[in-house]
Amino acid sequence: MRIKRIRGATVVLSTRLLAALALALAAGAALAHDYTFGDLRIAHPYARPTPPGARTGGAYFAVRNNGTQADRLVRVASPAAQSVELHSMTMDGNLMKMRAVPALDIPAGVTVTLGSGGYHVMLVNLAHPLTVGSNVPLTLTFERGGSIDVSAPVEAPNAGADIAHRN
Numbered sequence: 001m002r003i004k005r006i007r008g009a010t011v012v013l014s015t016r017l018l019a020a021l022a023l024a025l026a027a028g029a030a031l032a033h034d035y036t037f038g039d040l041r042i043a044h045p046y047a048r049p050t051p052p053g054a055r056t057g058g059a060y061f062a063v064r065n066n067g068t069q070a071d072r073l074v075r076v077a078s079p080a081a082q083s084v085e086l087h088s089m090t091m092d093g094n095l096m097k098m099r100a101v102p103a104l105d106i107p108a109g110v111t112v113t114l115g116s117g118g119y120h121v122m123l124v125n126l127a128h129p130l131t132v133g134s135n136v137p138l139t140l141t142f143e144r145g146g147s148i149d150v151s152a153p154v155e156a157p158n159a160g161a162d163i164a165h166r167n
């Protein structure tokens, strides 16, 4: 909880609002890609372009759990790839290790961001390369919250800083 004084008036900014603002800033101009369903909010899904011949690609988003009970992301599906896996990435000395995780915990009141901390959606055996401007449909399934279809635009790595970006 942070309290700010403006001209004698006390403005109380809730931690939830601050988190939302932080998320909004992180997501930049791509806020239009938000999906709210039940207690969950999916912010700024995106995928990265892949070079020709690449078999795998990565997709990312943030999940906010506004509820009072923990949830879990248990499955991601996409017609863009033969299979879709949830991965964590950790450093083992100088070695980057990716491993499949069966589910991703989304605690109550918490935003879990794929892309930071090493979590990502791995698209395995892509149907075709992911090109900037195309969209990757993803179906996210949560243990409590159920399933939602989102569209992840393929964005170049610097697109987050591009204020003119819109889809």
Ligand SMILES: [Cu+2]
Binding pocket: 087, 098, 099, 120, 121, 122
């Ligand atoms: Cu991976």
